[in-house]
Amino acid sequence: MPLYREFYFCGSDISALRTRDIDFLVSRNTKFDNKVDLPVLLEDLGFILDHSFPEGHVRLIHPELIIEFLVPEMGRGTSKPYPLPELGMNAQRLRFLDLLEGDTIIVEVSGLAVNLPHPVNFGLHKIMVSSRRTNVDKKAKDIQAGLEVLRLCVDNMDGQKLTESFRNISRKQRKRIIQSFEDNEAKDLLSVLKL
Amino acid sequence: MAIKGVLKEELENSIRMQGKYEEELEKLPVGSLIKKKIKGHEYYYIVMREKGKVKFVYKGKEVSDALLEEYARAKELRAKYRKLLSQVKKQIKFLKGALRGQESI
Numbered sequence: 001m002p003l004y005r006e007f008y009f010c011g012s013d014i015s016a017l018r019t020r021d022i023d024f025l026v027s028r029n030t031k032f033d034n035k036v037d038l039p040v041l042l043e044d045l046g047f048i049l050d051h052s053f054p055e056g057h058v059r060l061i062h063p064e065l066i067i068e069f070l071v072p073e074m075g076r077g078t079s080k081p082y083p084l085p086e087l088g089m090n091a092q093r094l095r096f097l098d099l100l101e102g103d104t105i106i107v108e109v110s111g112l113a114v115n116l117p118h119p120v121n122f123g124l125h126k127i128m129v130s131s132r133r134t135n136v137d138k139k140a141k142d143i144q145a146g147l148e149v150l151r152l153c154v155d156n157m158d159g160q161k162l163t164e165s166f167r168n169i170s171r172k173q174r175k176r177i178i179q180s181f182e183d184n185e186a187k188d189l190l191s192v193l194k195l
Numbered sequence: 196m197a198i199k200g201v202l203k204e205e206l207e208n209s210i211r212m213q214g215k216y217e218e219e220l221e222k223l224p225v226g227s228l229i230k231k232k233i234k235g236h237e238y239y240y241i242v243m244r245e246k247g248k249v250k251f252v253y254k255g256k257e258v259s260d261a262l263l264e265e266y267a268r269a270k271e272l273r274a275k276y277r278k279l280l281s282q283v284k285k286q287i288k289f290l291k292g293a294l295r296g297q298e299s300i
Contacts, residue, residue, distance in 0.1 A: 019201060020208065043272075046279045048219050050211065061212050063282040137200025 003107045004119045004149055008156040020066045025117075027101050028071055032086035039088050042067075057081045057092045072097035096128050099169065120161045123150035124169065124177060131176045143184055150189055159192045166193055199294065206290040209283050216280040223273055228254070228266035241266075 002018070039049050039060060047060040047067070058081070060067040069091035071082045081090035100117035107114050117125070126146030133139035153162055166174060181190050226243030231251075239254040254262075 019205060046275045048215050048276075050215055061208075061215060063209070063212065063279050063286060066208060135200075137203060141200050 001145065001149060003109060003114060003116055004122070004152060006109065007105055007107050007116075007119065008152060020062075020064060022065055022067050024067070024069050025097055025101055026069055026071050026084065026091055028074075028082075035086050037088040055079050055081060055092075056090070058090055060089075068092065070094050070097060072101065094129075095132065096125055096173070099125050099128075099165075103165075118161070118165075119149050120153050120158055120165045123147070123153060124162075124165055127177050127180045128169075128173050131180060143180060146180075147184060147186055147189070150186075154189065154192050162189075162192055163194070202290055202294055206287065206294065209286045209290060213280065213283045213287060216276050216283060220273065220276050220280070223269040223276075224265060226252070227270060228258070228263065 039047070039058075042060055042062075045062065047062045047065075050059050050061045051057070052059075057068070069084060069087070069089055071091040071093055073093035073095050077095070078093065080093075082093050083090050099121050103118045103121055104115050105118055107116055116122070123146045126142045126149065130139050130142035130146065133142060150162060153159070166177065169177075178190070178193075180186075181193075226241040229240050229242050231238050231240055236256070238256055239258045241252040241254055243250050243252070
């Protein structure tokens with residue numbers, strides 16, 4: 001989220017609390033030019049492989065960073081990891097990620113060009129996944145993050161973009177988002193959607 | 196509430212990380228490979244601690260490059276993992292304290 005603050009060139013009061021997770025979204029049709037053994041490459045920095053049980057998702061862990069890969073889940077879904085042999089890793093399949101991969105922005109951080117989902121889509125995605133969460137804390141965290149980013153977008157003249165993105169998602173998801181806005185008394189965001 | 200949730204999750208991550216680093220340290224070959232010069236001749240030994248005593252295990256006058264490399268790598272990783280493990284333990288202490296309300300968050 002601090003990267004979205006960079007994107008809008010503002011010092012908006014977005015939560016300074018950061019977790020160590022960094023998730024890389026990989027499109028299903030990604031073609032890799034080179035094969036890299038990421039766990040071996042990052043071993044020198046002290047990263048180690050962590051396998052989840054029983055699903056078998058892998059992530060690279062370090063006291064300062066936890067790296068994970070995600071792919072959009074399609075169809076009926078499965079808990080099996082999506083293999084990424086070109087990286088020596090696998091990815092976790094998650095719902096609604098297609099919303100994030102279609103429309104991206106580039107933010108430069110410390111000389112690195114970081115490709116990120118458009119903040120409007122990121123915020124909507126957080127709200128959408130929150131409705132599927134069973135863990136109360138994670139649900140609250142997703143809603144808080146989603147609302148904060150969406151408010152940042154609206155404050156920075158991206159209200160129209162919010163309305164457009166909202167119109168492009170399924171009716172079922174739109175209902176979920178409205179419900180979530182209502183439950184969290186986000187009248188300001190409801191008014192942007194003209195609801 | 197969201198803050199506590201995040202801290203709990205981070206604590207779980209750190210505890211898991213501690214276990215993983217300890218596992219990785221156990222996987223590394225025990226001891227260090229050293230070269231001793233005895234009466235003008237060089238001999239290789241693995242030096243390790245066993246029940247509080249230093250033990251030398253004779254490996255021969257010559258050892259393979261692979262073994263030399265294995266122990267050099269193990270030495271490097273052991274130092275790295277121990278440092279990171281100590282960092283993780285500090286994180287766990289901090290997070291536990293914060294969740295008990297003993298640290299300002």
